[in-house]
Amino acid sequence: MAVLASTEPEEPQVASAIDAPILSTRADIVDREGRILATNLATHALYAQPRQMVDPARAARELAAIFPDLEEAELLRDFTGPRKFLWIRRQISPEQVQAVHDIGEPGLLFGPREMRLYPNGPVAAHILGGAGYGREGVDSAEVIGTAGVERHFDARLRDPERQAEPLALSLDLTIQAAMEEVLQGGMTLMNAKGAAGILMDVHTGEILAMASLPDFDPNTRPPAATSGDPGDSPLFNRAIQGVYELGSVFKIFTVAQALDLGLLNPETMIDTQGPMTWGRFRINDFHYYGAENTVTDVIVKSSNIGTAHIALMIGPARQRAFLQGLGLLEPTHVEMTEARTGRPLLPAQWSEISLLTISYGHGVSTSPLHLAAAYAAIGNGGTAVTPSLVHEENREPGPRVLSEQSARQSVDMLRQVVSRGTASLADVPGYEVAGKTGTADKPRATGGYYDDKVIATFAGVFPASDPQYVIVVSLDEPVETSGTEPRRTAGWTAVPVAAELVRRAAPLLGLRPAVEVAAADGVTEPAN
Structure with a gap:
């Protein structure tokens, strides 16, 4: 012995037959x-x-x-x-x-x-x-x-010369863990089958946290699914591989471009009389918002009709070029092999009806990461960002896609969506969240849309007075059941989850809440 x-x-023969070490x-x-x-x-x-x-x-x-x-x-x-x-x-x-x-x-x-x-x-x-x-x-x-x-x-x-040099990602482990915990709780409360969340630096595009649920343990990575819907596999990354019609979160892009082109201002009155007919197509709003609304109220009330009228001022060619500049029409370049599979779904022909539906987030499908990058461009004053998972000092800014004034006006509108509109449950005291809701019916594999299945999304930036971070939360097939009727809209599902994430993440990011203090005469005023 x-x-x-x-x-x-x-x-073993397989190893001895290979000369390379x-x-x-x-x-x-x-x-x-x-x-x-x-x-x-x-x-x-x-x-x-x-x-x-x-x-x-x-x-x-x-x-x-x-x-x-x-x-x-x-x-x-x-x-x-x-x-x-x-x-x-x-x-x-x-x-x-x-x-x-x-x-x-x-x-x-x-x-x-x-x-x-x-x-x-x-x-x-x-x-x-x-x-x-x-x-x-x-x-x-x-x-x-x-x-x-x-x-x-x-x-x-695997480079032996760099084996002692760790690869530094842009992630913050503490915030990542908090995001996953909040998303898991949100999925449970909202009875959703899946969730995705992203927290990104608006200036650099660096991703501080990005999660997709359900997930897995990479120590015991499960095998790839061989049957069923690949999107239901825990290996499927909803944040970058999942491309969805995201709904009304797209409306701010239409308004921002129209502002930038000088076609209107926040107080311009827009036709919101419905239904809007275009050939054999009819466009309706969730509620009747009156015959006319200001541009700001088109965003605050989330009017499909008003947004479609604004899109007609822009035209298909300019709309497509603007969305291309925001990075919404091609795969993201984030440093993951799965990124190239998250290819947006675009109309075969960018017709006038495509112009109208895309203006309010239908007819084009993108990933939550695409959406986060586009909102970052609005939040940072108008420069495009490339999402990244690598921490890098002194990253060069991207090309300008929007004027600072138009970007600022857009953020102001998004802030009003939270303070008095469809995203009021995202109003986290002290952190000035600005954002937009989107509720999109899920398409059937056989054509058409489900009546009772949606993708609910909230996208926003904070703090609104000087945006530093963009947040996106998306829930797959949520149903909020605390009331007498089931509620599926993003305002009732994705928004509360996003608000809780801001509450948890903002202090970890070092953001001090803006607290109101009492003035000498008893009138409150914001602290410096």
């Missing part, structure tokens, strides 16, 4: 504060050399007891067959190493391994993605990225 233990183990090192991944998101753990692989076995039957019996997923009969066939080498487990725990060692079988051998460890479990699972083994030998194995940033940055993470 001593002689056998001192001999070199035989390499197996690189087993992989750099850590950390958040913007240097907190570990992904690291490595030294462990062992278990393999067998049946020709060196003393008691194959006992070895098979003992291994089946240690690893319940292994079949004793199958192990015995392998141990007594013609094979000279076989893997038993790619990685095992220290406790399992000891248990196998105690069997005392010289034909059971261990190889050193590094496994990828995600110490925070499912937190940021979709962003990190996961890793697995590539080429393997008995003495080492490649750890390669299989999804998310692990795959996108695979070459950089």
